[in-house]
Amino acid sequence: MSERILKYTDAVREATDQLLEKDSSVFVVGLGVSYKDGAADGTTSGLAMKYPKRVLDVPVSENAFTGMAVGAAFSGLRPIVHHGRVEFSLLAMDPILTQAAKWNYMFGGGNPVPITLRIAVGRQWGNGPQHTQSLYGLFGGTPGLKVVIPSTPRMAKGLLISAVRDNNPVIILESRWLYKVKQDVPAEMWEEPLDKAKVLKKGADITVVAYGDGLVSALEAYDLVGKSAGIELIDVVSINPVDNETIAKSVAKTGRLLCVDTAPAAFSIGSEIIAAVAKVMPLKNKPVALCTPAVPCPTSTALTESYYPTKVDIANAVLRAMKKPDIKHVLTFEELHLAPSITLS
Amino acid sequence: MAIISRKNKRQDVALSTGALLRAYEKMFLIRVAEEKIAALYLKNKIMSFVHFYIGQEAVAVGVADSIGLKDKMLGNHRSHGHYLAKGGDLKRMVCELLGKEGGLAKGKGGSMHMVDRSVNFVGSTPILGSVVPLSCGVAFEQKYNKRKSVTVAFLGDGAFEEGVIYETINLAGLFKLPLLIVVENNLYSVNSPLKDRRAEGHNVAKIVRGFGAKYIKADGKNYRDVRVKAGKMVAYLRKGNGPGVLECFTHRHMAHSAPIFDESSRKEDVLEKRLQQDSIKRLRSELRRAGVSEKKLASIESEKIRYADESIAFAFAAPYPKPETLYTNVFAR
Ligand SMILES: Cc1ncc(C[n+]2csc(CCOP(=O)(O)OP(=O)(O)O)c2C)c(N)n1
Ligand SMILES: [Mg+2]
Numbered sequence: 001m002s003e004r005i006l007k008y009t010d011a012v013r014e015a016t017d018q019l020l021e022k023d024s025s026v027f028v029v030g031l032g033v034s035y036k037d038g039a040a041d042g043t044t045s046g047l048a049m050k051y052p053k054r055v056l057d058v059p060v061s062e063n064a065f066t067g068m069a070v071g072a073a074f075s076g077l078r079p080i081v082h083h084g085r086v087e088f089s090l091l092a093m094d095p096i097l098t099q100a101a102k103w104n105y106m107f108g109g110g111n112p113v114p115i116t117l118r119i120a121v122g123r124q125w126g127n128g129p130q131h132t133q134s135l136y137g138l139f140g141g142t143p144g145l146k147v148v149i150p151s152t153p154r155m156a157k158g159l160l161i162s163a164v165r166d167n168n169p170v171i172i173l174e175s176r177w178l179y180k181v182k183q184d185v186p187a188e189m190w191e192e193p194l195d196k197a198k199v200l201k202k203g204a205d206i207t208v209v210a211y212g213d214g215l216v217s218a219l220e221a222y223d224l225v226g227k228s229a230g231i232e233l234i235d236v237v238s239i240n241p242v243d244n245e246t247i248a249k250s251v252a253k254t255g256r257l258l259c260v261d262t263a264p265a266a267f268s269i270g271s272e273i274i275a276a277v278a279k280v281m282p283l284k285n286k287p288v289a290l291c292t293p294a295v296p297c298p299t300s301t302a303l304t305e306s307y308y309p310t311k312v313d314i315a316n317a318v319l320r321a322m323k324k325p326d327i328k329h330v331l332t333f334e335e336l337h338l339a340p341s342i343t344l345s
Numbered sequence: 346m347a348i349i350s351r352k353n354k355r356q357d358v359a360l361s362t363g364a365l366l367r368a369y370e371k372m373f374l375i376r377v378a379e380e381k382i383a384a385l386y387l388k389n390k391i392m393s394f395v396h397f398y399i400g401q402e403a404v405a406v407g408v409a410d411s412i413g414l415k416d417k418m419l420g421n422h423r424s425h426g427h428y429l430a431k432g433g434d435l436k437r438m439v440c441e442l443l444g445k446e447g448g449l450a451k452g453k454g455g456s457m458h459m460v461d462r463s464v465n466f467v468g469s470t471p472i473l474g475s476v477v478p479l480s481c482g483v484a485f486e487q488k489y490n491k492r493k494s495v496t497v498a499f500l501g502d503g504a505f506e507e508g509v510i511y512e513t514i515n516l517a518g519l520f521k522l523p524l525l526i527v528v529e530n531n532l533y534s535v536n537s538p539l540k541d542r543r544a545e546g547h548n549v550a551k552i553v554r555g556f557g558a559k560y561i562k563a564d565g566k567n568y569r570d571v572r573v574k575a576g577k578m579v580a581y582l583r584k585g586n587g588p589g590v591l592e593c594f595t596h597r598h599m600a601h602s603a604p605i606f607d608e609s610s611r612k613e614d615v616l617e618k619r620l621q622q623d624s625i626k627r628l629r630s631e632l633r634r635a636g637v638s639e640k641k642l643a644s645i646e647s648e649k650i651r652y653a654d655e656s657i658a659f660a661f662a663a664p665y666p667k668p669e670t671l672y673t674n675v676f677a678r
Contacts, residue, residue, distance in 0.1 A: 034541075035535075058542070059534075060504060088472070091507065126395075127455075128394075128455045128458065130470060130472055131394070131471065293671060296675070298452065299453060300452030300453065300455070301392045301444055303453065303666055303671045
């Protein structure tokens with residue numbers, strides 16, 4: 001088959017289009033989703049024309065429209081709710097964490113809530129402390145939610161399809177940083193498991209676990225040192241639940257573990273994984289967690305340039321774990337501050 | 346050309362030509378400063394998300410001229426104009442946009458986070474609606490400590506759809522707090538027009554009055570109208586009557602964010618109409634009619650242009666924050 005190189009956002013758009021087409025109970029709701037430019041990020045562009053009345057722009061009332069979607073979901077519809085930044089979804093935490101996540105359980109089953117929430121998280125230049133949080137732990141630590149992080153365009157499509165077809169609340173945390181990343185994406189519809197980590201690169205010496213923007217940096221680090229350092233690279237994919245089995249299996253082979261977080265270390269995905277692995281096996285290295293500092297992400301580029309772990313930081317952390325010398329590699333301003341538009345294999 | 350109604354004429358008495366001229370100076374400075382910032386943005390010199398205030402200047406200046414230094418102000422994502430109208434420092438503002446050490450927030454905040462306690466500009470937040478309950482708290486302190494001052498919260502018509510605002514109008518009414526909520530209704534939330542966001546029959550005046558709060562509507566493209574009505578509102582607040590909502594109808598000239606002129610979603614507020622109703626242009630004609638010479642106006646304008654250039658040059662030459670300051674200020678000492 002010929003290659004279909006799609007941007008991350010186009011992969012999301014295509015999955016949404018196919019879901020709308022196949023299932024009349026699916027609808028999309030969120031600020032600006034009916035715009036020509038598709039919620040300003042392109043993920044819904046053109047869909048309102050194709051499915052009028054099913055792709056709905058709404059008032060700036062997150063609590064109300066998210067609550068409405070939850071109610072519609074337990075009445076049998078399959079809403080896809082879009083929040084352009086995780087901070088906006090925080091105005092709707094009651095319907096998400098306290099209502100949708102508990103509904104089926106607290107009524108003793110038989111009350112499914114088949115809602116999907118697409119929530120954008122994380123870094124973007126110039127956005128600063130109130131527009132760049134990741135808050136993975138908030139969703140990852142709430143029973144009753146399934147939570148996934150698509151790190152590539154293919155995963156963005158496959159996970160969205162699974163999420164919408166699942167009978168439970170699924171939170172998709174999309175790293176805005178990855179919106180321009182490209183990849184070959186199959187045209188047909190398929191489902192990616194919502195609870196399985198993925199081994200992306202095989203290696204014998206060190207397990208590197210990453211997700212979202214950090215996963216793409218880890219792939220770039222792999223290009224720098226991966227083969228010689230024996231990296232086995234795992235995409236976390238699901239953070240509720242974390243697929244500790246796949247990760248532990250890899251670490252049992254390599255004996256070494258490095259986690260890449262793009263959030264502060266406390267209550268992070270990396271810390272969670274290190275704890276889970278340490279419970280079941282001894283390690284050859286002290287497990288390493290790369291992460292951001294425990295401060296909000298500022299705006300000035302003079303301060304953000306050292307905020308997120310880069311591909312060079314990841315490569316050198318791997319080399320140190322392997323007791324090998326560091327590489328010297330200076331990143332350009334663009335590499336440090338602008339979202340990548342690379343094509344992944 | 347502005348048509349001054351009879352009713353307005355009576356209220357105009359207090360507004361001398363001198364006062365109008367000072368307002369013009371402020372509005373003009375906000376305009377040219379942002380036009381120059383827009384040019385820098387287009388050259389990728391500004392690594393901060395910017396929402397331009399151009400077109401809405403009469404609102405910020407009209408409201409700011411109705412309060413004093415001790416009165417407090419808070420804003421939203423589009424607050425350059427609010428800050429400068431409150432007596433802010435353009436040099437430090439541009440430093441903040443460029444991420445410099447000497448910026449209002451030491452480079453940590455950027456364009457969406459104006460703050461300057463020296464002029465009682467308490468802060469601004471881009472999380473829509475949040476400014477209203479926070480400002481209510483600022484007003485709470487004013488009443489608690491028996492101050493005579495008031496608090497002004499600026500937000501847009503989109504933000505006015507957040508539920509917390511209605512809770513806050515009730516709360517501020519219950520406690521009779523000196524809170525002035527200024528809604529800058531520029532007809533859009535990003536590209537969504539009002540009709541896509543509001544139920545048929547939606548009526549802001551009735552909603553606000555239904556909470557027992559005061560509501561006044563103003564022409565946000567007309568400095569005089571904003572100034573007179575904001576003045577009334579502030580007088581009402583100072584008497585301890587409780588909160589008020591001043592809704593100013595206005596136009597932003599540029600797209601929602603970034604200095605783009607995107608006309609594709611505009612229906613009524615087309616460019617030609619916006620320019621014709623532009624508050625700065627109208628105030629200028631009014632001043633000319635009142636006898637202010639062309640020469641005088643031109644000299645004010647060139648002085649403001651010079652000052653904007655000087656401020657930008659100052660900010661460019663200013664140092665970046667030291668890397669270790671990434672870790673400072675998480676907690677107060
Ligand atoms: C809680 C929240 N939801 C959504 C957004 C995204 N957003 C930023 S500005 C904006 C439009 C706001 O419109 P309005 O309040 O009318 O202000 P204007 O931009 O027109 O000045 C939106 C939707 C946000 N910042 N905060
Ligand atoms: Mg608006």
